[in-house]
Amino acid sequence: MSNCNTAFIYTEAFKDYKFSDDHPFNQIRVSATKDLLEYEKALPASNIIFPKQASESLISGIHTKNYIEAVKRADQSDTPISEYYKYGLGTEDTPIFRGMYEASATLVGGTIEAVNQVLNHHYPHALNLGGGLHHGFPEKASGFCIFNDAAIAIKYIRENYNLRVLYVDTDAHHGDGVQASFYDDPNVCTVSFHETGRYLYPGTGNTNERGVKKGFGYTFNFPLDAFTEDESFLSIFKTSMDEIMDYFRPDIIISQHGVDAHYLDPLTHLHATMNIFEEIPKHIHALSHQYCEGKWIALGGGGYDIWRVVPRAWSQLYKIMQDSTPFTGNLSSEWQKKWQSHANVVLPTTWEDDLAHYKKIPRTVEITEKNQRMVEQTLQFIRNLSI
Amino acid sequence: MFVKDMMKTEVITLQAEAKISEAYQLLQENHIRHIPIIDNNKQVIGIISDRDVRDASPSILDEVYNEEALSFPVSSIMTTPVTTIHPYDYVEEIAAIFYDREFACLPVVKNNILVGIITEKDMLYTLIQLTGTHVPSSQIEIKVPDRIGVLADVSAFFKRRKIKVASVLIYPYLEDSNYKILVFRIQTMNPMNIMDDFKDSEFEIVSPSLENPHE
Structure with a gap:
């Protein structure tokens, strides 16, 4: 894998996508990640690409005019908030905030910029940690997501480049918005690994x-x-991705890297460690070279332990996109010094988890067995084709 | 929910004199398992199932395959009288009939005329609709004392947080009849705040939890 130079899409304006101070979705994680990469001298300044706000015509590739108008108006008009409920706006999950449209359009712009960097052959891979808002629906905000940047970008690729797109989503929540956008499209294959919807959203x-x-x-x-x-997560992820890639043979991969499957994450019940956030990118990286001449766009996503989990996991993602080799050992102490005052928990000191709060799961055997049966159901479709 | 809102209104039927072979063909072509037998006034006079037809068919193991039986009229094998149901009956009644009588299909009859049909599959579909996910939502299960107003009290927590409730189910709590389990599907991705609210209340969140009680 020679020359895996990776564009890092970033603007301070990502931070403007902010619902409130105590809302779990907080884009300060992206800044903390960029800073960590810079302290580790793993992010060349020339790789940082500044995105533009996405145009309304791009956004309307997925979202309806009425909804876009509602997002634009919501923070300024005197319309009662109940008028916005049908768009999923003004709720506990997606409260209305000032500059909502501009902030949301900027995240979309970041993902479009990532696509352009790759498809104009400037970089083989590109990363937009500001994106990955996979719950956005054509006419409804949902699960902290207003515009669905991943879906908009896939639509943009389909309309302008006619490439076959594989979308893979390892957020702990199901990638429902992206799935729904391409549910009848044979040129976009969506793959989602997530905690079962038995209890978890959506x-x-x-x-x-x-x-x-x-x-x-x-x-x-x-x-x-x-x-x-x-162990169960990774064995399922690798087996399934290998079979699906061989079946679909895409031209380009878009991956969503929510990191809320971590055991410290407060919103979900998956119980993974930092290990999966090294192995997932490594595997996708290898597949992108095997099948897509390296064309790979990675996005952020969920991740609600924004201090102990997200900066490390996302830094590893970028590092692995660059050279397939994760960081090990101690974290930059300068980074810790700088960010500790912002955090309400003690920042980690090593790239690996210390497992201090890791709970032993009494039902590992049963869980593994249930997962195995689930995989067989899902992959049955492909396996039947090859008989 | 009324039967009329769950039933199929396009019913495939036969008259008494039709041959069993015709019934066989209809069952195969339409992937159905029951055919009501009606008279000229659309009154239901019998019903046949795929099992009735199979019982009447010659065995594939017979040395001489005798198809004569298939030319008999369906009236010779139909079940009669037929248990039927009214469009303004309720889903619970269908479930009770299916469970008690051990069959899986009911013709729907109004003023003695066939107006629809409902099968076990239609009933299960309704059940899935009642318990399933139609909007993005999270599920929580809450153990509450079994007393007047408890549902209203719990609902007030959601209202205060401006969280819409997508569906509610109430189960008995098996270990202690003084309690009930309320299952809510709520339209939020962040149940943390609401779970915190419940911590200081008399209501106990029992799922999701590490020690899964559903094992």
Whole structure:
């Protein structure tokens, strides 16, 4: 894998996508990650690309005019807030905030910029940690997501480059918005690994969701049992990705890297460690070279332990995109010094987890077995084809 | 939920004199398992199932395959009288009939005329609709004392947080009849705040938890 130079899409304006001080979705994680990479001297200044706000015509590739108008108006008009509920705005999850439209359009712009960097052959890979807002629906905000940058970018690729796109999502929540956008499209294969919807939002992502019409057989869902640990997660991820890549043979990969499957994450019940956030990018990296001449765009996503988990996990992602070799050992002490005052928890000192708060799962064997049965259901479709 | 909102209104039927072979063909072509037998006034006079037809068919193991039986009229094998249901009956009644009587299909009859049909599969679909996910939401299960107003009290927590409730189910708490389990699907990705609110209340969140009680 020679020359894996990776564009790092970044603007301070990512931080403007902020619902409130105590809302779990907080883009300061992206700044803390960039800073960590810089302290580790792993982010060349020339690789940092400044994105523009996405145009309304790009956004309307996925979202309806009424919804876009509502997002634009919400922070300024005197319309009662109840008028916005039908768009999912003004709720506990996606409260209205000043500059909401501009902030949301900037995240989309970041993902479009990542696509352009790769498809104009400036970089083989590109990373936009500000993006990955996979719950956005055409006419509804959902799960902290206003505009669905991943879906908009895939639409943009389909319309301008006619490439076959594989979307893979390892956020602990099901990638419902992206799946729904391409549910009938045989040229976009969406793959989501997530905690089962038994308890966790959004509740969808069952094995029997496989796409409709011409898109049937181009949607794959891997709903993992609550409290799934590294070993089961990774064995399922690797086996499934290998089989799906061989089946679909895409031209380009878009990956969503929510890191809320970590055991410290407060919103989910998956029980993974930092190990999976090294192994997932490594595997996608190898597949992108094997099948797509390296064309790979990676996005951020969920991740609600913004101090102990996200900066490390996302720095590893960039590092692995660059040279396939994760950081090990101690974290930059200057970084810790700088950011400790912002954090309400003690920052980690090593790249590996100390496992201090890791709970032993009493049901590992049963969980692993249930996951295995789930995988067989989902992959049955491909396996039957090759008999 | 009313039967009329769950039933299929396009019903495939036969008259009494139709041959068993016709019934066989209809069952195969339409992937169905029951055919009501009606008279000229659309009154239901019998019903046949795929099992009735199979019982009447010659065995594939017979040395001489005798198809004569298939030319008999369906009236010779139909079940009669037929248990039917009214469009304004309720889903619970269908479930009770299916469970008690051990069959899986009911013709829907109004003023003695066939207006629809409902099968076990339609009933299960309704159940999935009632318990499933139609909007992005999280699920929590809460153990509450079984007393007047408890549902309203718990609901007030969601209202205060401006969280919409997508569905509610109430189960008995098996270990202690003084309690009930309330299962809520709520439209939020962040149940942390609401879970915190419940911590200081008399209501106990029982799922999701590390020690999964559903094992």
